[in-house]
Amino acid sequence: MRSGARLATMSGMLNATREPAATSNGAAGPILVVDDLRVTFSRHGRVVHAVNGLSYQVRPGRTLAIIGESGSGKSVSVRALMGLLPPSAHIEGSARLDGTELVGLDDKSWRAVRGCQIAMVFQDPASSLNPTMSIGAQLIEAIRMHAPLKRREAAQKAIDLLKLVRLPSPEKRLKQFPHQLSGGMRQRVVIAIALSSDPKLLIADEATTALDVTTQAQIMELLVDIQERLGMAVIMISHDLSLAACYAHEVLVMYAGKAVEHAETRNLFSNVRMPYTKALLDAIPQLSTPAHLQPAIVGGHPPDLSALPEGCAFLPRCPSSTEQCRIEPHLAEHEPEHAYACWHPVSRDGSCTGQKEERP
Amino acid sequence: MSGATTTPAAEKRTRVTENGPAGEQPEGLRARLAGSPVLRLVGRRLMIVIPLLFVVSALVFLLMEALPGDPAQIRAGMDASEEEVEAVRQQMGLDRPGHERYLSWLGGALTGDLGSSVVSGRAVTTLLGERLPVTLQMAGMAFVLSIVISLPLALAAARRPGGLVDRFVMVCSMTLLAVPNFVMALLLVLVFAVGLGMLPAIGFVPLAEGVWPNMRSMILPVLSLAVPMACFYARFLRGDLVEQLNAAAYIDTARSKGTGPWRILWLHAFRNSSFGLLTLVGLNIGALVGGTVIIERIFAMPGMGTLMLEGVMSSDVAVVQTCVFIFAAAAVFANLLVDVMYAVLDPRVRYGSH
Numbered sequence A: 001m002r003s004g005a006r007l008a009t010m011s012g013m014l015n016a017t018r019e020p021a022a023t024s025n026g027a028a029g030p031i032l033v034v035d036d037l038r039v040t041f042s043r044h045g046r047v048v049h050a051v052n053g054l055s056y057q058v059r060p061g062r063t064l065a066i067i068g069e070s071g072s073g074k075s076v077s078v079r080a081l082m083g084l085l086p087p088s089a090h091i092e093g094s095a096r097l098d099g100t101e102l103v104g105l106d107d108k109s110w111r112a113v114r115g116c117q118i119a120m121v122f123q124d125p126a127s128s129l130n131p132t133m134s135i136g137a138q139l140i141e142a143i144r145m146h147a148p149l150k151r152r153e154a155a156q157k158a159i160d161l162l163k164l165v166r167l168p169s170p171e172k173r174l175k176q177f178p179h180q181l182s183g184g185m186r187q188r189v190v191i192a193i194a195l196s197s198d199p200k201l202l203i204a205d206e207a208t209t210a211l212d213v214t215t216q217a218q219i220m221e222l223l224v225d226i227q228e229r230l231g232m233a234v235i236m237i238s239h240d241l242s243l244a245a246c247y248a249h250e251v252l253v254m255y256a257g258k259a260v261e262h263a264e265t266r267n268l269f270s271n272v273r274m275p276y277t278k279a280l281l282d283a284i285p286q287l288s289t290p291a292h293l294q295p296a297i298v299g300g301h302p303p304d305l306s307a308l309p310e311g312c313a314f315l316p317r318c319p320s321s322t323e324q325c326r327i328e329p330h331l332a333e334h335e336p337e338h339a340y341a342c343w344h345p346v347s348r349d350g351s352c353t354g355q356k357e358e359r360p
Numbered sequence B: 001m002s003g004a005t006t007t008p009a010a011e012k013r014t015r016v017t018e019n020g021p022a023g024e025q026p027e028g029l030r031a032r033l034a035g036s037p038v039l040r041l042v043g044r045r046l047m048i049v050i051p052l053l054f055v056v057s058a059l060v061f062l063l064m065e066a067l068p069g070d071p072a073q074i075r076a077g078m079d080a081s082e083e084e085v086e087a088v089r090q091q092m093g094l095d096r097p098g099h100e101r102y103l104s105w106l107g108g109a110l111t112g113d114l115g116s117s118v119v120s121g122r123a124v125t126t127l128l129g130e131r132l133p134v135t136l137q138m139a140g141m142a143f144v145l146s147i148v149i150s151l152p153l154a155l156a157a158a159r160r161p162g163g164l165v166d167r168f169v170m171v172c173s174m175t176l177l178a179v180p181n182f183v184m185a186l187l188l189v190l191v192f193a194v195g196l197g198m199l200p201a202i203g204f205v206p207l208a209e210g211v212w213p214n215m216r217s218m219i220l221p222v223l224s225l226a227v228p229m230a231c232f233y234a235r236f237l238r239g240d241l242v243e244q245l246n247a248a249a250y251i252d253t254a255r256s257k258g259t260g261p262w263r264i265l266w267l268h269a270f271r272n273s274s275f276g277l278l279t280l281v282g283l284n285i286g287a288l289v290g291g292t293v294i295i296e297r298i299f300a301m302p303g304m305g306t307l308m309l310e311g312v313m314s315s316d317v318a319v320v321q322t323c324v325f326i327f328a329a330a331a332v333f334a335n336l337l338v339d340v341m342y343a344v345l346d347p348r349v350r351y352g353s354h
């Protein structure tokens, strides 16, 4: 049903939007609080500002979708939460998981957080499993990393996990190797690994981008189902707005390392205010095309992250820009439950409210 | 010999697969062996290797023909008359056409008769029995040592790329790699034999005269062969490991499980880097064999290398032919072994791609 929405128009997509926090207690405090997160890379004297003051919160049982075109800093921002950035990355700001500050953790403390508290599912199931190790060995490694189980018990738990991710004939899979499984099956194994120690937060970094549309829907359904059963928080990163519209409770739009719009899914898609989000939405064709092609339809190029201008980063590409946009707009809740960073938000009917003449 | 080491493992692994229709294997040891991809691979390779060895033997024979020097003249003595040389030539069968001599040599070789040395008159098989163990011991020890040295160095260096250990290993290996093995041999002799007087400078003590004296005589030759190879392997493996750690997605998966850095290195990255290393080691076996010839000469080790060089000096065809053939066969079998190792190590080869 939800997958059917992939082929629908915007209004069809909205009907399929997840009800806000239908299964979780909306009163629960956030499990993850990201506050003014900044990540820079220094390369040959140039400083690349990959993430520039990102703030958001995620509550248990809720799914936050982070969307934005390639290079907007989605992956870097979540890899910072896992301590998976290379040593050349410089991280500032704060990210607290259940009260624990993640920025500046030492190697040893990271190992206690990774897998145990936060788990991650990566983009390409073809390469995110070790080709030389059996599925069982990789799963059991994850299980035993955080629980002192005997081999036999861990193997039983591995089978249970493979059942949880609905991989057919799980006993047999333990002895197989990644190349003997299809892409969708591999991604189920990666999800099983991620779930092995009941993480509080699951990050799916384009977990379905490399899969075909049917498998994509199956994997997303699986994630939703598991989330509803285990009550964890999920951050899903996607290029694909329709996927976010179908499966996320709230959506955060990133541009040049910043959040430019953040709202409940239904709210955001029925009332787009930020011109960049609108451009992304307009880029969605009626029929589903390969997800990675879509954001490219937004005109112009993403900004150079090593030489960001003053003011709004979207300015050079923005149809509504004015002189005022040379002063940086800050992300703020201009409307209840709806934050955006723009001086001239687009109005409800989709037209621009800027002083400039309207464009088609 | 390769079959003996790989069979049990291969057999166990095939039993374990049970995937799809291929998993429904008929009962019985023979069927299981036939179903083993590793054994099938060995079979396929042997089909190539055996004809290849015949070609090699023919090439070696041709090479001998082309060498200057007349064995009949040497056997008869330099001041022998024309007739005497001719008589010796006939007696040695050298007057017969080349293909006939090749076939009779081949027939002899297949029945364990490799002819006899023109110089000493002793059977080549007897000479092999004396010389082959020396070279095998030396090359074998150098082979194992080069890997034993390089693995920990590469792993330690890759643990923190650009760190102190890494830079130390890289600088040392670069320096030592620039030294050819015969220079290495002379340096080692200067330091350990001439300077410190700890080890014999040259000569070989057979194992029968005691393990320790034998080892003492082996240390310097083995080191001179192993150290340059170890530097080569360590640099290569370190580079490959760092690449895996930086670029491979499965490393991220392993890290996000909470796996520790050493375990990631040796269990995850090394397994994948080992294929590259294996290729390199396989390619290097030819160089190792060539290296033994020079090193045996420097250390006066009575091995295959010296036997061959003596043979060349005295146009001792039967001896040279056998030596060259054995060196070539060693390289061919080493590569066969590398292929089999691939199949044992890499599940993608072992089970075939789907």
Ligand SMILES: Nc1ncnc2c1ncn2[C@@H]1O[C@H](COP(=O)(O)OP(=O)(O)OP(=O)(O)O)[C@@H](O)[C@H]1O
Pocket: A041, A043, A048, A049, A050, A068, A069, A070, A071, A072, A073, A074, A075, A076, A077, A086, A088, A239, A305
């Ligand atoms: N190791 C690194 N060194 C230097 N710059 C980096 C590094 N990793 C990422 N970056 C830069 O950070 C920026 C953000 O990259 P990131 O991978 O987060 O983008 P993304 O939004 O995930 O894009 P995609 O949708 O293509 O995955 C990019 O401009 C990239 O060049």
Ligand code: SF4
Pocket: A274, A275, A276, A312, A313, A314, A315, A316, A318, A319, A320, A321, A322, A325, A329, A341, A342, A343, A344, A345, A354
């Ligand atoms: S602030 Fe100005 S340039 Fe930036 S998105 Fe809004 S209108 Fe466009």
Ligand SMILES: [Mg+2]
Pocket: A074, A075, A076, A205
């Ligand atoms: Mg990314």
